[in-house]
Amino acid sequence: MTVLLETRAVVKQFGEFRAVDRVDFRVQEGEVLALIGSNGAGKTTLVNLISGLLTADEGQILLRGQDVTQQPVKERIRAGIARSFQLVNLFDQLSALDNVALAIFSRQGKTRRLLTLADADRPVWAEATEVLALFRLEAKAKVLAGGLSQGERKLLDVAIAYALKPKLLFLDEPTSGVSTREKAPIMDTISRVVRSERISAAIIEHDMDVVFSYSDRIVAMHQGTILADGTPDEIRRNERVTTTLIGTPEPAR
Amino acid sequence: MSTVTTVVIPTRSPMRRLWYAAPILVVLLLVPWVADQYQTILLAYGLVMAIAALGFNLLLGYTGLLSFGHSAYFGVGAYAVAMMVKYLGVSSMELHLLGAVVASVLITAVFGIACVRYTRIFFGILTMALSQVLWSLAFKFFWVTGGTDGLRVPTPTLLGVVTGKGDKIAFLSHAYYYYVLALFLVCVAIMWVIVNSPFGRALQAIRDNETRAQFVGIPIWRYRWVAFMLSGVFTGIAGALWVPLNGLTTPDILHWTFSGKIVFMAVLGGFRTFVGPIVGAVVYNYLESYAVGYTVYWQLFLGVILVVLVLSLPTGIVGTIERVMARRRTTP
Amino acid sequence: MDILLIHVFNALLYASVLFLIAGGLSLIYGVMRIVNLAHGNLYAFGAYVSAWIIGSVTSAMVVGEGGRGPRTWLLLGLLPAGAVAAAVVGALLEPTLLRPFYKRAEEYQLLVTFGLLMIIDDVIRFLWGPYPLSASVLFENFGSLTVGETLYPTYNFLVIGVGALAAVFLWAFIYRTRFGVVLRATSQDMRMSSALGVNVNRVYVQAFTLGCFMAGLGGAIIVPSQSAVLGMGVDALILSFIVVVIGGLGSLEGALLGALIVGIVREAGITWFPEVELAVLYLMAAAVLLVRPAGLFGRA
Numbered sequence: 001m002t003v004l005l006e007t008r009a010v011v012k013q014f015g016e017f018r019a020v021d022r023v024d025f026r027v028q029e030g031e032v033l034a035l036i037g038s039n040g041a042g043k044t045t046l047v048n049l050i051s052g053l054l055t056a057d058e059g060q061i062l063l064r065g066q067d068v069t070q071q072p073v074k075e076r077i078r079a080g081i082a083r084s085f086q087l088v089n090l091f092d093q094l095s096a097l098d099n100v101a102l103a104i105f106s107r108q109g110k111t112r113r114l115l116t117l118a119d120a121d122r123p124v125w126a127e128a129t130e131v132l133a134l135f136r137l138e139a140k141a142k143v144l145a146g147g148l149s150q151g152e153r154k155l156l157d158v159a160i161a162y163a164l165k166p167k168l169l170f171l172d173e174p175t176s177g178v179s180t181r182e183k184a185p186i187m188d189t190i191s192r193v194v195r196s197e198r199i200s201a202a203i204i205e206h207d208m209d210v211v212f213s214y215s216d217r218i219v220a221m222h223q224g225t226i227l228a229d230g231t232p233d234e235i236r237r238n239e240r241v242t243t244t245l246i247g248t249p250e251p252a253r
Numbered sequence: 254m255s256t257v258t259t260v261v262i263p264t265r266s267p268m269r270r271l272w273y274a275a276p277i278l279v280v281l282l283l284v285p286w287v288a289d290q291y292q293t294i295l296l297a298y299g300l301v302m303a304i305a306a307l308g309f310n311l312l313l314g315y316t317g318l319l320s321f322g323h324s325a326y327f328g329v330g331a332y333a334v335a336m337m338v339k340y341l342g343v344s345s346m347e348l349h350l351l352g353a354v355v356a357s358v359l360i361t362a363v364f365g366i367a368c369v370r371y372t373r374i375f376f377g378i379l380t381m382a383l384s385q386v387l388w389s390l391a392f393k394f395f396w397v398t399g400g401t402d403g404l405r406v407p408t409p410t411l412l413g414v415v416t417g418k419g420d421k422i423a424f425l426s427h428a429y430y431y432y433v434l435a436l437f438l439v440c441v442a443i444m445w446v447i448v449n450s451p452f453g454r455a456l457q458a459i460r461d462n463e464t465r466a467q468f469v470g471i472p473i474w475r476y477r478w479v480a481f482m483l484s485g486v487f488t489g490i491a492g493a494l495w496v497p498l499n500g501l502t503t504p505d506i507l508h509w510t511f512s513g514k515i516v517f518m519a520v521l522g523g524f525r526t527f528v529g530p531i532v533g534a535v536v537y538n539y540l541e542s543y544a545v546g547y548t549v550y551w552q553l554f555l556g557v558i559l560v561v562l563v564l565s566l567p568t569g570i571v572g573t574i575e576r577v578m579a580r581r582r583t584t585p
Numbered sequence: 586m587d588i589l590l591i592h593v594f595n596a597l598l599y600a601s602v603l604f605l606i607a608g609g610l611s612l613i614y615g616v617m618r619i620v621n622l623a624h625g626n627l628y629a630f631g632a633y634v635s636a637w638i639i640g641s642v643t644s645a646m647v648v649g650e651g652g653r654g655p656r657t658w659l660l661l662g663l664l665p666a667g668a669v670a671a672a673v674v675g676a677l678l679e680p681t682l683l684r685p686f687y688k689r690a691e692e693y694q695l696l697v698t699f700g701l702l703m704i705i706d707d708v709i710r711f712l713w714g715p716y717p718l719s720a721s722v723l724f725e726n727f728g729s730l731t732v733g734e735t736l737y738p739t740y741n742f743l744v745i746g747v748g749a750l751a752a753v754f755l756w757a758f759i760y761r762t763r764f765g766v767v768l769r770a771t772s773q774d775m776r777m778s779s780a781l782g783v784n785v786n787r788v789y790v791q792a793f794t795l796g797c798f799m800a801g802l803g804g805a806i807i808v809p810s811q812s813a814v815l816g817m818g819v820d821a822l823i824l825s826f827i828v829v830v831i832g833g834l835g836s837l838e839g840a841l842l843g844a845l846i847v848g849i850v851r852e853a854g855i856t857w858f859p860e861v862e863l864a865v866l867y868l869m870a871a872a873v874l875l876v877r878p879a880g881l882f883g884r885a
Contacts, residue, residue: 051468077470089468091461094454102458105451106470114452114479121451160469319692367875373691374620374834375874378826382870385823389863510819513699520696550711556703563697564685 004029004200005050005081005168010059012045019045021224022059027168032194033202034211037221038245043204044086046221047170051083052076063168080167084157084174086204092146096137096156099145101128103163128163134193135159136185151182158190162199169194171203175210183207187214212236220245281434290426294498297430299538300437301494306518306530307444308487313516314524315448316480317460319373321512322380325364325387326485328507329356330492332391335404335502344416346409346432349493357489358482360387365481369474381509388507403503406496417497425498433494440487441531447483448527456480488515514541517559523569532571587733592852594732598741598810600848601748602803606821607828608755608840609799615835616772616792619683619694623701624800625822627671630705631801632813633713635667639720639809657726664723664805671801672794674705679793684786702819710815717812724809744806751802752841759837768792772835827870 005027012020020042027033035043048054050061052073061069063079071079091099104124105111119125132138135155140148145156154174161169174190175183191214194201205211211218211232218235220227228234228241235241281300285293305327312318330353337343337352364383368376391398398404408417408424411432417424447453458466459473466473496502505511514537522533540558544551566573610624639660682701686694727740759765771778771788779785803821804813828847832839847866854865 053464053468073467074470074472077468083468085465089462089465091458091465093461094457098454102454103469105454110451111455111471111476112452114447114450114483116451117446117449118451118454119449160465164469313692319695321695367871371874374695377695378620378830379871379874381823382826382830382867382874386864386867386871389867393859393864509823513702516696516699550707552703553707553711556700556707559700559703560682560697563693563700564682567689567693 002029003027004064006062007046007050008060008062010046010049010061011057012042012049012054013057018224020049020056023221023224023226025050025219025226027200027202028217029200030198031200031216032191032214033200034215034218035202035204035221036206036208036211036218036245037227040223041221042224043221044172047083047172047202047204051081051170077164077166080165081170082161082164082166082168083170084154084161084172086172086176088150088153088157090145090153090156090160093144095142095144096132096148096152097125097128097141099156100131100159100163101125103160104128104131107164131159131163135162135189151178151186154178155186155189162193162197166199169199169201171201173204173206175205175207183210278438285427285430290422293426293430294422295538295542296535297425297433298495298498298542299535300433301491301498302515302518302538303531303534304437304440304494305488305491305515306522306534307440308484308491309515310519310524310530311444311448311456311480311484311487313519314526314530315453315460316456316477318369318477318481319377319516320368320380320484321377321509321516322364322382322384323485323488323515324507324509324511325380325384326357326361326488327492327495327511327515328384328387328391328502328504329353329360330489331496331502331506332398332404332492333357333489334409334493334496335399335406336397338406338409339404344407344410345413346411346497347413349409349496350436350490353489353493354486357486361482361485361489362478365478365485369477369481381512384507384509384512388504388509391504391507398504401504403501405501407500408497429497436490436494440490444487445527452476452479517555519569520559520567521562521569523572523575525568526571526575529569529571533569536570587735590732591735591737592856594737594741594745596845596848596852597745597748598848599851600844601745601751602807603824603828603847604748604841604844605751605799605803605806607825607832607844608751608837609796609803610825611829611832611835611837611840612755612799613793613796614829615837616768617683617687617789618691619687619793620698620834621683621701621796622695622698622822623705623818624698624796625820625825626702626705626709626818627674627797628800628804628821629709629813629818630674630804631667631671632804632808632817633667633709633718634670634801635664635805636718636720636808636813637713638663638666639723640718643722657723660720660723660726664720664809665802667805667808668798668802671804672798675797676790676794678797679790680786683793684789702822706815706818709818713813715815717814718808719812720809721812722809738810740809744810747802747806751799752837755799755837764791824866827866830870831873 003026007023007025009022009024010020011018011022023046025046037043045054049056052071056069060067063081066079068076068079091102094102101124104127105118110121129138129141132141135158137152137155137159140152145153148156158171158174171190175186178186187210203215215232217230218232219229220235220241222244227244228238230238284296305323309320309323312320333352333356334349337349343349367383368379371379392400408421410416411428415428455466455471455476458469458471459476463473492506518533518537519530520533521537522531523529540555541551544554548554562569568576606624606628610621613619613621642660642663678701682697683694686697724738724740727738727743729736729738759768767778767783767788771783771785775785824847828840828843831846832841832843850866850869858865
């Protein structure tokens, strides 16, 4: 498989503290990858670096071979990187449909237009409705984002990122704050969409059930560096990972 | 890939709102014929301030930025007109408007670059400080701006033909009133399209969640800057329209407390709605006029209203009406 | 040389008053994250109250003692009445009109304090009318000192002294007393303080009262030197904003430094560039906001 995204010795420092310490991280085309590690391991910082929220102090970030290290967020989105957020980030006073439509307008470069009516652009609304349907949110199309349940908000967050038609999707704890019962349906939906559209995804997750059930590959981070990188089976058998992160090794399923 | 789903076209469009807009329009058209001259001119003032409040609210209600410096753009519009009259001898209202637009674009472009990098308190303070810069300049360069005495402005020529020579009051309460009304309607229409455009949606996204907007690919600073300029230009047009009514332009309208009045109007009407600022401006105009005529302590009166408003009716007049009507609709 | 000294003293005079006002504003913001647009009017209120008391006592005693007039020390003792009055107003305002807004968007705070500004403005007008109120008898009683070849009012040194003392007191209060620790803790992390048993509501009202006291004191000490006039509050507000912008919102050291800078620039401006003096100050504030939005010492 070809490498879609690659970081080379990327570093992010906050004062004395190295949140990300010379990390070589790779995502391959079409794969679903889980990024695990204890709190403070540097997972979110790494995602922030790749998505452009933070600028790397050292190192390189390459998307399909193209150096995006210095590019602003807007450019990286255009290059194909999208993300959802750990603390759900939505446009609370706009409806779910509006939220998704906005991403589509932005993707199509239409947000510059100030003398045409947004409502008049039928293709955009059609696509927005389809996206909502994909994520099983079509019933809530007209509900304000602020009024959705936590699980629905999490899905909407992903839907917005999806609507940007990314090549690489970063999901930061897509099931956190959601009841255990809801986690599987949410992950099923996300997984189904991502795989059917052949979008590469990197998911930060703490829930090990989710991690082992849905990912092709697992990357474990600890204190700013990559501890291990392999298939779920390999990781399960990796003692360093299990003692640092998981506890006692899981019995083989 | 596409499954068969019915396309949801949001019906939030004001097709249903037109039912109350039409009678109001009729009333506005008839005012000069049924009310006395004083009332008509008073309403003209209200409509002018409504344009200013409308412009202001593009920033507050739709972009989430509270500016305490809109007096600057109102004043720039007014002084542009006054100076065109004094130094260029221009009396055409259309040219005045053009001058006001050009002046406001220039000022808002410059001020905007500085201001839109900040939000919330710092944005408010910065806009306040910048409008004070203009105020103090108007004061200090009195040989240009007339200082505290201000600059007198005679009635302009409308559309090249209608002038105020002769009975000024009649001119203001008839021809000029309709001119203001026409421009008011044009401004309302343009602003309505802007807030319902993809750009308007992007602004609301920026307001609701700056980070998310960034991560949807929206250039937040640039769009804020554009919103800032649009907002200022509307207010500048209001300033230009205001001058002939007042006959005079003084530094008071550049002082930040005048900005406070514009803020008051938007809040009074309800800054989370489109028509709120319009209603607020007209109502405030009446409130202030009657309060000033009634008591010398009109500031106290208005101040109390503002405090009560913010405490108990934060959504303003229009917002509260909408909420009451929504509750009526849901209760069986 | 003496002229230069005079300018320095004038700058320090201005800076002292500004420090008191801006320091109060900054303190309130630092602890409670509130920008009180009516803060300038509390300064004005303090000025008016003090001027009124001084004036009333003076005329009463002049009449009573057949023309002798009250002793300077008595008047001086009465002067802080303005500060106390402003503090009382603050203590009444915070729990009633400001507390409901802590959980709401910042914009609402600005709006309600703007309403307060209008109210206090007219309350002052109602109580004392539209004419300036003077307390110049106190100013004159102090006479003047010879500075080189010129005379300089002695009273101004008192103002500078009060300003310096206030800075020292505040510093000691905030960094050396237990209340100061509580204040600083609450300003850094309100929830944590509350969880540790601090009565945050009480801290807030105390901080607000202290801030208003400072503003009132600024008004009280300056009023013998220049009369209390309508509109002085609004002017002071803008200037104190400039001070906190330069020095940093929430920082007392910043307020001190900012006050000094503004005092110096203003004095220089009045002397050499009277036309643009005000504009220069506002531009300076704007420039600082652009380059270092947190100010020299502030935290955003």
